[in-house]
Amino acid sequence: AQSVSQHNHHVILSEAASLELGCNYSYGGTVNLFWYVQYPGQHLQLLLKYFSGDPLVKGIKGFEAEFIKSKFSFNLRKPSVQWSDTAEYFCAVNAQAGTALIFGKGTTLSVSS
Amino acid sequence: DGGITQSPKYLFRKEGQNVTLSCEQNLNHDAMYWYRQDPGQGLRLIYYSQIVNDFQKGDIAEGYSVSREKKESFPLTVTSAQKNPTAFYLCASSSLSAGQGNTGELFFGEGSRLTVL
Numbered sequence: 001a002q003s004v005s006q007h008n009h010h011v012i013l014s015e016a017a018s019l020e021l022g023c024n025y026s027y028g029g030t031v032n033l034f035w036y037v038q039y040p041g042q043h044l045q046l047l048l049k050y051f052s053g054d055p056l057v058k059g060i061k062g063f064e065a066e067f068i069k070s071k072f073s074f075n076l077r078k079p080s081v082q083w084s085d086t087a088e089y090f091c092a093v094n095a096q097a098g099t100a101l102i103f104g105k106g107t108t109l110s111v112s113s
Numbered sequence: 114d115g116g117i118t119q120s121p122k123y124l125f126r127k128e129g130q131n132v133t134l135s136c137e138q139n140l141n142h143d144a145m146y147w148y149r150q151d152p153g154q155g156l157r158l159i160y161y162s163q164i165v166n167d168f169q170k171g172d173i174a175e176g177y178s179v180s181r182e183k184k185e186s187f188p189l190t191v192t193s194a195q196k197n198p199t200a201f202y203l204c205a206s207s208s209l210s211a212g213q214g215n216t217g218e219l220f221f222g223e224g225s226r227l228t229v230l
Contacts, residue, residue, distance in 0.1 A: 044221040105155035
């Protein structure tokens, strides 16, 4: 069965610090990978996704993620965080369109100004 | 605006009562999903449906039931058999079209928060 592991439960950063959130998945075949964000009081939104091609994908709000197939990883990065990035971040995977996403347990990011 | 509407946003129920959460989408998506979100647990799949009148159990289906009588609607009933129903429930939908680059991205509603008293 597929599973997703997010390494950090809670990350606390100051504004302008760099961010990297870890995500590893377990599945032997081809996968689609996602990062979702949930801002306080808002619904889940897609940050970025990978399905094929360039393993470095860019998303909204300056976020990017790198797919490393050999490591089964899809880490999320941002060079300089802002206070408005305070949110919960979820990594997710599916094997193909139409199958349910399997989510990690999430990482809460707190950014202090 | 296209999107997913969940209602009610907040719901309180007494132990032993069934409650139904509504989910409607106007995105013309074939697939719909119900997830449960608990602090520190991420999102866990309850049920999903890829076509009208058909649905599959997810990882935590016990104590829940669903129906899919219309493409745009996928209500979730939390029954009295669900031992720990207090949670935040999220409905989502996705396209099944075979277009290039369709990864099955999920679009989410704003959620329904159920509290059992």
